[in-house]
Amino acid sequence: MEIAYYQNKFIDVDSPALPIDERGHQFGDGVYEYIRVYDGTPLFLDEHLDRLEKSAAEIKLTLPYRRDEITGIIYEGIKRSSLKEAAVYFQITRGIAPRNHSFPNVKAVFSMTVKKATIFTDEARTKGISVMLRQDERWANCFIKSLNLLPNVLSKQEAIEKGYDEAIFVHEDFVREGTSCNVFMVKDGTLYTPPATRHILHGITRKAVLDCAREYNIPVREQAINTTFFKNCDEAFITSTSIEIMPIYSIEDQILPKERPVTERLYSAYQNFYKQEV
Incomplete structure (x- = not known):
């Protein structure tokens, strides 16, 4: 089944979750990655996490989890989905705060979906x-x-x-x-x-x-x-x-x-x- 993760917990992929004052929603203030899963294994996971860290550093965004914690969330999401051929999308935004262009003093927000991969014939x-x-x-x-x-x-x-x-x-x-x-x-x-x-x-x-x-x-x-x-x-x-x-x-x-x-x-x-x- 397809599954999502938001604010430190797994949720149904169709559950409403995004607050109005979310900087990803209001400014596009964040970074993301997309990983292909083959036979239950995320391909090039380290390379994707390297790029995530580089992108986050470039926009002065502090990641809300350690690298090993993000890895654990990804693997747990794949496990819960039971999908062997999947697409993992995750993004990190600068967080939830009243709309203002300057950086807020809040924790960044991690969200993720695990969905069935598109297979090309x-x-x-x-x-x-x-x-x-x-x-x-x-x-x-x-x-x-x-x-x-x-x-x-x-x-x-x-x-x-x-x-x-x-x-x-x-x-x-x-x-x-x-x-x-x-x-x-x-x-x-x-x-x-x-x-x-x-x-x-x-x-x-x-x-x-x-x-x-x-x-x-x-x-x-x-x-x-x-x-x-x-x-x-x-x-x-x-x-x-x-x-x-x-x-x-x-x-x-x-x-x-x-x-x-x-x-x-x-x-x-x-x-x-x-x-x-x-």
């Missing part, structure tokens, strides 16, 4: 997704996994309304990332991806794919990539915790080749990797 992965390019209007610190996601939401909705599956952010003609994913390209057998600067999320799956590529002797280049190169690549795909690796079949009006040898090899390597981990 082989047919969906074979088809892939279509993407559009969108001018990046987000703030300058996208490496922080912040609750402030309105530009991402609006861009994703624009893509859907225009008949695409995803929007890829572009700044001064250079590709950055998707609304909730990192992006990769393949050209002449070499794997390319934008570098992990302040302007993109340092994706956990992104790093795992780079590790897989190096292990399988696939040349890797992390560099600035313009839209012309992107549209003329041999293969392209996006990565995220929930979607893993998903091919791109079109970039606006540019249809990419159906053959995806590097993408398929990396997806197989990634599957083998997480099966070993769990």
Whole structure:
């Protein structure tokens, strides 16, 4: 069953729980993580907690629990849910206090849900997704996994309304990332991806794919990539915790080749990797 955690206790996932004066609700003042659970085991838990701590430090947010306590809550939530294939979402906000822009003197609040994971079919992965390019209007610190996601939401909705599956952010003609994913390209057998600067999320799956590529002797280049190169690549795909690796079949009006040898090899390597981990 799906389950939630709020204010130091497990609750029904549909129980009303959010106070009006919650800074996550009123300001988006907080950070979050999303972890995929395979066969009852959270994948890359340490890496996600590392990023959580980094994001919290960047916004001067003191975590309400120790790392081992957060780990215990996550494992207990997975156990109570009885879900083998699950998605764990948790966020930490600056707490509950009357609305004021300055930091309140209150304890941060941790909340979590454990829900059934979205499983993508082989047919969906074979088809892939279509993407559009969108001018990046987000703030300058996208490496922080912040609750402030309105530009991402609006861009994703624009893509859907225009008949695409995803929007890829572009700044001064250079590709950055998707609304909730990192992006990769393949050209002449070499794997390319934008570098992990302040302007993109340092994706956990992104790093795992780079590790897989190096292990399988696939040349890797992390560099600035313009839209012309992107549209003329041999293969392209996006990565995220929930979607893993998903091919791109079109970039606006540019249809990419159906053959995806590097993408398929990396997806197989990634599957083998997480099966070993769990």
